[in-house]
Amino acid sequence: MSPIPFAITCPRLVTCDPARATPADPLGVIDDAMIIITDGIVTDAGPRAEMEQRWGSVAMRTEAPGLVTPGLVDAHTHAPWVGSRHLEYQARLEGGDYEAIAKAGGGIVSTMRAVREASVETITSALTKRLHRMAALGVTTVECKSGYGLDEAGENKQLEAIRAAAQAPRTPRVVATFLALHALPPEVGADDAARAAYADDVAHGRLSRVAQHGLARFVDAYVDRSAFSIADARRVLVRAKELGFGLRLHAGQFADIGGAQLAAELGALSADHLEHVSDAGLEAMAKANVRAVLLPIASMTLKQAPPPVEAMRRLGVRMVVASDANPGTAPTESLPLALALAVRNYGLTVAEAILGATREAAASLGLQAVGVIRHGMAADLVAWDLPHEAAIVQPWGTSRVAFVHREGQAIA
Numbered sequence: 001m002s003p004i005p006f007a008i009t010c011p012r013l014v015t016c017d018p019a020r021a022t023p024a025d026p027l028g029v030i031d032d033a034m035i036i037i038t039d040g041i042v043t044d045a046g047p048r049a050e051m052e053q054r055w056g057s058v059a060m061r062t063e064a065p066g067l068v069t070p071g072l073v074d075a076h077t078h079a080p081w082v083g084s085r086h087l088e089y090q091a092r093l094e095g096g097d098y099e100a101i102a103k104a105g106g107g108i109v110s111t112m113r114a115v116r117e118a119s120v121e122t123i124t125s126a127l128t129k130r131l132h133r134m135a136a137l138g139v140t141t142v143e144c145k146s147g148y149g150l151d152e153a154g155e156n157k158q159l160e161a162i163r164a165a166a167q168a169p170r171t172p173r174v175v176a177t178f179l180a181l182h183a184l185p186p187e188v189g190a191d192d193a194a195r196a197a198y199a200d201d202v203a204h205g206r207l208s209r210v211a212q213h214g215l216a217r218f219v220d221a222y223v224d225r226s227a228f229s230i231a232d233a234r235r236v237l238v239r240a241k242e243l244g245f246g247l248r249l250h251a252g253q254f255a256d257i258g259g260a261q262l263a264a265e266l267g268a269l270s271a272d273h274l275e276h277v278s279d280a281g282l283e284a285m286a287k288a289n290v291r292a293v294l295l296p297i298a299s300m301t302l303k304q305a306p307p308p309v310e311a312m313r314r315l316g317v318r319m320v321v322a323s324d325a326n327p328g329t330a331p332t333e334s335l336p337l338a339l340a341l342a343v344r345n346y347g348l349t350v351a352e353a354i355l356g357a358t359r360e361a362a363a364s365l366g367l368q369a370v371g372v373i374r375h376g377m378a379a380d381l382v383a384w385d386l387p388h389e390a391a392i393v394q395p396w397g398t399s400r401v402a403f404v405h406r407e408g409q410a411i412a
């Protein structure tokens, strides 16, 4: 990396800097702006005239064609998958529903088989390609969950693939999550006793080994009527917290069984999905500063009603938007598509959606120096071939990125 400062100029800069935000301009926008970058860090950002006065003429300068924003942060993905579930998608189009498909051996268990058969190298290669495609869409940080191996060998294989892919050149920053409770592997049975025994095995054995090998920063659990109970999830997550992991939860996707309250009680950084959540659950989340990660691609695939966004606003719950990239309910890698649907289907404002995929997403991953363009932050940014932030959520289906930098280096 160059210790010599270089500059990026642009007609419009969305900083997402709370110090610049006003009620009329929640994104802290600067027209005709300049960013100064040294050693992968933003050393200054502001109006071009002011920057030129302060910095003189910086020799190396790149003109962005249009809008510049912080690099996008995808805070919820199941990206280390292999295989394809197109036949199941077809079944759903013909009327099958998610929970019935899962019971018939499709869904998570079909990806489990593909992951168990694959080598670490195969999973790493699929994930690396996926991360490159995400970078090309403007994504500079990706949370990657395991959760398709289900047994210890399979889960560790996914976590090792996440670690290996994170080292590949020109990839986004990767944050690894051990999705400790996702589904019950068929070999252990299917009743409540099997579920409880599986959760105990995770809590009292597997978690400490994941911690020892430093394979994940977060632990996640899928809490729902057809997934794991509050009691099972609590045992696992309490132990995960003792071991120093951050916590995230899949909560309220199909039914509200109290996942939002559990996330608040344990100090999780996020509760995700929340199509079904009570005001009491949201109040608890707001009080404990648990962010709501909204996943509009999954709810579109499943033809679900949106989560209670108006109640989240009223009760002060901070919102994140993520892709949920997975082979079943969100077969895409596109965070910009999730932003488009968050605005179109959930009624988020453009500013809420963009903050939800930058500053708020970074906060939900515990990343202090990401998601905002200002002095001292990582130089993660996207130059869009678009004139305005409202255009990011409008041209669906194609990448409108001119270039993408992670820590001052071009990754797309």
Ligand SMILES: [Zn+2]
Pocket (backbone or CB within 6 Å): 076, 078, 250, 324
């Ligand atoms: Zn998920």
